[in-house]
Amino acid sequence: MNDPNWWKQAKGTKANSADHFQELVDAVAVDKLIVVDFFMPNCGYCVKFMPEWNRIVDDFTAKYGDAIQFLKVDGIAERYISQRYNVQSYPTFILIEGGTNGDSFHAWRANHRTYDGMKQWIEGFVS
Helix, strand or coil, rough: CCCHHHHHHHEEECCCCHHHHHHHCCCCCCCCEEEEEEEEECCCHHHHCCCCCHHHHHHHHHHHHHEEEEEEEEEECCCCHHHHHHCCCCCEEEEEECCCCCCCEEEEEECCCCCHHHHHHHHHCCC
């Protein structure tokens, strides 16, 4: 994909600042989850995974409604958020437990990022 704004086609809510990210996280109730995709606009792996991400968002939204929120964070533009969650490469995915102010989170550390792998990871947290 040669479009420098490819990430605008990715599904999920885009956090536009650290304050906006925190507002989104704080708005999620205790019994809900937040899946965050940290991306970098010029990351080839991020571009490659976008169709899988969009499919995850669609499938989980269809199955769980608003019980799982999906956020996108430009890890370069929002370095504070990336540092808070120890993001060291892109894409990085974390799952935040609702009602924890973003302090209770789990990172998906998969060498081979696939739809099935991410689906299994998220489903491990759904009660």
